[in-house]
Amino acid sequence: MFRPLAASLIAGLTLSTASLAAEVDVVVPGNYGDLTDDLRAASLSVRTVDEGTTDGQDLIAAAKADYRRMLAALYEAGHFSGAVSIKVDGREAANLSVLNRVPSVNRIEIQVTPGPTFRFSRAQIAPLPQGETPAEGYAAGELATTPVMREAAEKGVTDWREDGHAKAAVSGQQITANHAANTIAADIRLAPGPRLSFGRTLLTPETANSSVRAERIRAIAGLPEGEVFSPQEVTTAERRLRRTGAFRSAVVNEAETPNADGTLDMIVDVEDAKPRRFGAGVELSSTEGVAVTGYWMHRNFFGGAERFRVDGNIGGYNGDLDGIDYGISASLTRPAFRHPDMNLRFGALLQHLDEPGYRADLAEATVGIERFITENLTAELDFGVRLSSVDDAFGSRNFNHIIGRGKLQWDRRDDDLDPRRGLFAEVEAEPFIGFDGSDTGARLYGDFRGYYPLGESFSLAGRVQAGSVLASTLAQTPPDYLFFSGGGGTVRGQDYQSLGGSVVGGEVVGGRSFVGLSGEIRTKITQNIGLVGFVDYGYVASGPDFTGGDWHAGAGVGGRYYTPIGPIRFDVAVPISGESGFGVYVGIGQSF
Known part of the structure; x- marks a missing residue:
């Protein structure tokens, strides 16, 4: 008798909770399947309801934020004359105040009229380094979208940085929409800044206290002081530091301001990894038996990110073959030996094979x-x-x-x-x-x-x-x-x-x-x-x-x-x- 009553109460509570969840519809008249999916993915209202939020004030705030998010999604697809209407229980969200207490929301309807797609009537970006061209798709007659304009600006800055202008940046932009002609005129201006060379390799206070000696950190990073700045050299320095295994993380940042002599200091920030590590592995074969391997490693053996490792193995146990193999080996590796990309290593091996x-x-x-x-x-x-x-x-x-x-x-x-x-x-x-x-x-x-x-x-x-x-x-x-x-x-x-x-x-x-x-x-x-x-x-x-x-x-x-x-x-x-x-x-x- 009590069990059916309990089940009914639980079912009632479940239905009551479900009834509090708001319904969100994204309506796009016409055949815009992919665009509708993109708009729904961009909607904060959809995400908020999916996360289980039922508070009316939170849902109104999400609906009001969706005006900007819907327009941004339209711009990304090349629609610059779209119209957006968002209604919360039949009232336009823009006219609602988040300060007025609304206990619940039942329905949010987002109506989007995309309008036509726009094309570039002009696509200018200057100056660019000699021999470089704008990003693909950034040209007169091409579909105008915000991702293409963003990519054009990013590529322009990257091209200048790769030419040694570390502080290149976008100095201005003018984007004009002609709604009568459905065109966009885009003009992006770049400020290359001076061509710089690598300056000193500095360490953050935390890095200076690393268990790896400061001169070894600089040697491993291998930043070429005096040579023309290159973003690839910065990326390579980070990879060298991580490759040693001595650091949990390694980042090389550029100083905010260049030096008066045309150099730019680099700032190394590392976090030490735990120096000791061990591991093991097992493989099984019906003919070769069980093979077990294991190792112990110290990743900063002498304080210069030297890696000392001992490996052991035993195999052939309980297989169809009579003998058991076993062995032990040891290796010592010193990174940045005479070159940042070269390691010196010593090895020793003792092994029995049956x-x-x-x-x-x-x-x-x-x-x-x-x-x-x-x-x-x-x-x-x-x-x-x-x-x-x-x-x-x-x-x-x-x-x-x-x-x-x-x-x-x-x-x-x-x-x-x-x-x-x-x-x-x-x-x-x-x-x-x-x-x-x-x-x-x-x-x-x-x-x-x-x-x-x-x-x-x-x-x-x-x-x-x-x-x-x-x-x-x-x-x-x-x-x-x-x-x-x-x-x-x-x-x-x-x-x-x-x-x-x-x-x-x-x-x-x-x-x-x-x-x-x-x-x-x-x-x-x-x-x-x-x-x-x-x-x-x-x-x-x-x-x-x-x-x-x-x-x-x-x-x-x-x-x-x-x-x-x-x-x-x-x-x-x-x-x-x-x-x-x-x-x-x-x-x-x-x-x-």
């Missing part, structure tokens, strides 16, 4: 540089010593090498963990000079990826890998320098490292040349769920010239669960050549 075709213990120590050539292009060059002890089909051996390692990376992807558009290319060359009886040779490797969206939901992804080992013989090349195929990094569905260059004593040994091809089609079926279909192909040859080798392939489907840190990957694959079976692969991020 792979299907070999077992190896290795140690490596390197020193090198990392050069940021452009925002998307990075070069690396390292030199070091590498020692390893190996047991494989060729017997037990020791390798001793002096190594050089060069890498060039070009990255134009829109996202590292979940790319949908762009290109990625990485090429490596690693010559190794043997001593104490070890052979000399070189290892070359390339990784090329492309991504192309198909509408809003689908995208294509492709990958090509290729590598070759030159000069040294198969038996005298460290096995971890040779190429294998099969597993999560090459051909899903095939057993891990099941394909090599040849078989010696019943064991698969690596090859000296390799090609890997992968293709995926990806789609999102909800905001958080995605599906993937893929095909992988691998080819390995015993010689360096890619001839006389064997190939295998795999295909499958996968699921993606999208999180703020990237998609969680779950793939199931089967061989489409060779033996039957299947593989399961779980990790974070897309497969490539």
